[in-house]
Amino acid sequence: MNPMLDRRRLNRATLARQLLLRRHDLPVIDAVTHLAGVQAQTPHTWYVGLWSRLADLDPAAVAGLLVDRRLVRIALMRSTLHLVTAADARLLRPLVQPALDRDLFGNSTHGPPTAGIDLPALIAAAQEILAETPMTNRQLGERLAVRFPDRPRASLAYAVRTQVPLVQVPPRGLWGRSGPIAHTTADAWLGPAPSAGATLDDLVLRYLAAFGPASVADVQRWCGLTRLAEVVDRLRPRLVTFRDERGRELVDLPDAPRPDGDTPAPPRFLYDFDNLLVSYADRSRVVTSEHRNQRYDPHGPVSQLLLVDGFTAGDWRLERAPGAATLVVRPYRRLAATDVDAVHAEAAELLAFLAPGTAERRVDLRAAS
Numbered sequence: 001m002n003p004m005l006d007r008r009r010l011n012r013a014t015l016a017r018q019l020l021l022r023r024h025d026l027p028v029i030d031a032v033t034h035l036a037g038v039q040a041q042t043p044h045t046w047y048v049g050l051w052s053r054l055a056d057l058d059p060a061a062v063a064g065l066l067v068d069r070r071l072v073r074i075a076l077m078r079s080t081l082h083l084v085t086a087a088d089a090r091l092l093r094p095l096v097q098p099a100l101d102r103d104l105f106g107n108s109t110h111g112p113p114t115a116g117i118d119l120p121a122l123i124a125a126a127q128e129i130l131a132e133t134p135m136t137n138r139q140l141g142e143r144l145a146v147r148f149p150d151r152p153r154a155s156l157a158y159a160v161r162t163q164v165p166l167v168q169v170p171p172r173g174l175w176g177r178s179g180p181i182a183h184t185t186a187d188a189w190l191g192p193a194p195s196a197g198a199t200l201d202d203l204v205l206r207y208l209a210a211f212g213p214a215s216v217a218d219v220q221r222w223c224g225l226t227r228l229a230e231v232v233d234r235l236r237p238r239l240v241t242f243r244d245e246r247g248r249e250l251v252d253l254p255d256a257p258r259p260d261g262d263t264p265a266p267p268r269f270l271y272d273f274d275n276l277l278v279s280y281a282d283r284s285r286v287v288t289s290e291h292r293n294q295r296y297d298p299h300g301p302v303s304q305l306l307l308v309d310g311f312t313a314g315d316w317r318l319e320r321a322p323g324a325a326t327l328v329v330r331p332y333r334r335l336a337a338t339d340v341d342a343v344h345a346e347a348a349e350l351l352a353f354l355a356p357g358t359a360e361r362r363v364d365l366r367a368a369s
Contacts, residue, residue, distance in 0.1 A: 007244075011310045018276050039274070039278065051353050098226075104159055117151060203225075
C-alpha cells in the first residue's frame, strides 16, 4: 500500500513548495518560474503574494521587470490572468488553449454571439490591429466591428482574448501606478515565439514542483484542463505515490521536499487570489472548517486570508484614511499568546510594505468573533 501523508505533513509539503515555510532569498524571476506563475487579475494585490514568499522584496524592482518585459500578465491557467516570466508565457499558453476554448464556446454571454464566426479571420484581424498599438477591449471591439459588423463588439474582443495570446501592458499592474486595461499580442510585446514548446508532461511536472503532492483532480483544477490522468499514468515511472488520510492517491516528484508535520510554519498573509487557495480540488490541506463556516458574500470582495500554523485562521484588510493606514486582522478563533505576537509582528511588516509613506500606521488585531 502507498505510504500515507497525514494532513499536517501534506500541509507542510505544500507550504514548502509554495515558498511559505520561510522567506527565500531568490530572484523574482526564479521564484515566479518555480511557482509556475502567480495569479494576478487584480492590478496590485499579487505583490503581497511575492512579499510573503521572498526576502526583502522591492515592489518597484518587480514593476521594473514588467516594464522590461521579463515578466508579463497574460491569461493562462483557468483562463485567469497570471504573472509569469516571458519564457513561461510562451511555454504555458499553448498548453492551456483547450481551457480557453471552453471558456469561449461554453460562455453563456459570448459563446452564442460568436458561434460560427470565422476564427482564423478574426485572429488575423486582431493580430494586425493590436500590432499597431495596445488597445482596451472596447477599442479592439470597435475596430473589429468594422470587419464583423453582425457580431457584438464585446463578444468579438472576448473571443480574441481566448484565441490570441494577449499581454496586459504597463502601466497597468505597476506598483503605485495604474492605467487602462490595455492589451497587445505576445508576439508584438515579446517577439516571435520560439519553435520549441512544452508538453503536458512538462506542465504536470511543473505543477507538482510548486504544488505537490497532489491528485489528478488537483492538477486539473489548477490548469483548467481535463483528462490528465493519462498524462500522470505516463509519468508514473518518474513519480512517487502516496495516499492522504481519506485514502486518495497523491503523486509527487521523488526528490521534492516533504517536511515533517511538526515543522514550524510562521504566520503568513495571503492575498485575495493566492494560488495556494485556488489550485486544488481538495483545499483541506490548508483551508479549515473555521474558514468554511464564515459567511462570506459569494458576490462580494474575495477575502484575504491569514495562515497560522500553516492553516487558515482569519482574514485581513487594509483601511486607509488621510495620513493613516490600519491593517485590520480578524482571527477565526482565539490565538495562543505566542501566535498573537507573531501575527502582530508579521502584520506590522506587511503594513510597512503596503503603506511605506504613511505617517500613522496601526495594526488592529481583533478578538476572535
